[in-house]
Amino acid sequence: MIEISNLTKYLNKKSVISDVSFSAKRQECLGLFGLEGAGKTTLLKMIAGAIQPSSGQVRILGLDTHTHSYHARKAIGYQPESGVSHPTLSVKNLLRFIATVRGFQGAERRRRVDHAASRLELWPVLDYPINTLPPGLKRKVAFAQALLHDPDVLLLDEPSEGLAPHQQGKISRLIQSLADEMTIIVASRDCEALAGVCTRALVIGGGRLLADTPMPELQRSSRHFRAVTLAAESALDLLALAVLPGVAGIEEDRHGPGTVTVLAMPGHSIYPAICALIANRRWEIHSLNLEPGRLNDVVHHLSQEASH
Numbered sequence: 001m002i003e004i005s006n007l008t009k010y011l012n013k014k015s016v017i018s019d020v021s022f023s024a025k026r027q028e029c030l031g032l033f034g035l036e037g038a039g040k041t042t043l044l045k046m047i048a049g050a051i052q053p054s055s056g057q058v059r060i061l062g063l064d065t066h067t068h069s070y071h072a073r074k075a076i077g078y079q080p081e082s083g084v085s086h087p088t089l090s091v092k093n094l095l096r097f098i099a100t101v102r103g104f105q106g107a108e109r110r111r112r113v114d115h116a117a118s119r120l121e122l123w124p125v126l127d128y129p130i131n132t133l134p135p136g137l138k139r140k141v142a143f144a145q146a147l148l149h150d151p152d153v154l155l156l157d158e159p160s161e162g163l164a165p166h167q168q169g170k171i172s173r174l175i176q177s178l179a180d181e182m183t184i185i186v187a188s189r190d191c192e193a194l195a196g197v198c199t200r201a202l203v204i205g206g207g208r209l210l211a212d213t214p215m216p217e218l219q220r221s222s223r224h225f226r227a228v229t230l231a232a233e234s235a236l237d238l239l240a241l242a243v244l245p246g247v248a249g250i251e252e253d254r255h256g257p258g259t260v261t262v263l264a265m266p267g268h269s270i271y272p273a274i275c276a277l278i279a280n281r282r283w284e285i286h287s288l289n290l291e292p293g294r295l296n297d298v299v300h301h302l303s304q305e306a307s308h
C-alpha cells in the first residue's frame with residue numbers, strides 16, 4: 001500500500017529527512033513518533049505529495065507519487081498540522097468545496113459531507129467560519145476533509161492536539177475504527193496517547209528512522225515495562241520490596257513522597273509477589289498500578305542516544 005524508499009529532504013541546505021525507508025500494508029496503523037523538530041511533519045508532507053523529496057521515492061498503491069501524482073493523490077487523505085486552506089469559509093462550505101474538488105456532486109456530495117461531519121461530531125459548528133474555531137476543532141475540520149473521499153491511505157499530523165481528554169479518546173477510537181478500511185500513519189509527539197491505537201511504531205529523530213517495530217515490542221523495551229507503582233500513606237520497607245524475586249530496582253518519586261516504582265527484570269512478573277507482601281505486612285496502599293511501559297521515555301531515550 002505504502003512503500004517509502006531512501007527518502008531524503010534538504011531544506012535550506014540542511015538535511016531534515018535522511019534516507020528513510022519503510023512500507024505499510026492495508027489495515028496497519030503506524031504511529032510516527034519523535035520529539036519536536038524530529039522531522040515528522042516533513043516526512044508526512046512528502047508522503048502526501050505536498051512537497052517533493054530531494055531524493056528517494058514514495059509509492060502509494062504501486063504508483064510513484066512524483067510521476068503519477070494525480071492518481072496517487074486520489075488515494076491519499078491528509079490532515080496537515082497547520083490546518084486547512086481557506087480558513088474564512090464556514091465548516092460546511094469548506095467540506096463542500098473539498099468534496100467538489102474530489103469530484104463529488106449533488107446528493108453524493110451531500111452524503112459525503114454529512115458523513116464526515118458526523119464522524120468528527122462537527123454538527124454544532126457547521127455554519128461557523130473555521131478561523132473562529134478553537135485549535136482542537138480546527139484539527140477536527142482538517143481531519144474531516146481528509147476523510148471525504150474514503151482514501152486508501154490516511155495521513156494524520158497531531159490529530160488530537162488542542163482537544164480535551166475525552167475528545168482525544170473519541171479521536172483515538174475513530175482512528176482505530178478507520179484502520180479496518182485503510183492504511184493510517186499518525187504523527188505525534190505523544191506516543192503514550194496512541195499506544196492502544198497504533199499497531200506499529202516508527203520513531204524518528206534528527207530526520208532518521210530510529211526504530212520500526214510493533215507497538216508491543218516498543219512497550220517491552222521500556223525499563224518500566226511491567227513495573228509496579230505503589231503509593232502509601234507512610235514510608236514503605238524498600239528493602240523488603242527490593243529482595244522480592246524478579247525485582248530489578250526501585251525508583252522513589254521525588255515529587256510524591258511515599259510513591260515508589262518497583263522495576264521488573266525482563267521476563268518477570270513481580271505484581272503477585274508485591275500484592276502478597278502488601279497483604280502480609282498490612283501496608284495501607286492508596287494506589288497500586290501495573291505499568292504498561294513508559295513509551296514517551298523510550299522515544300526520548302532513542303532520540304537522545306541518536307543525537308550523541
Ligand SMILES: Nc1ncnc2c1ncn2[C@@H]1O[C@H](COP(=O)(O)OP(=O)(O)OP(=O)(O)O)[C@@H](O)[C@H]1O
Nearest residue numbers: 011012016034035036037038039040041042043189
Ligand atoms: N521550511 C523550512 N526550512 C528550513 N527548515 C525547516 C523548514 N521546515 C522545517 N524545518 C526544520 O526541519 C526540522 C523538522 O521539522 P518538522 O516540522 O518536520 O518536525 P516535527 O517532528 O514535525 O516537529 P513538531 O513535533 O514540532 O511538529 C526542524 O529542525 C525544522 O526546524
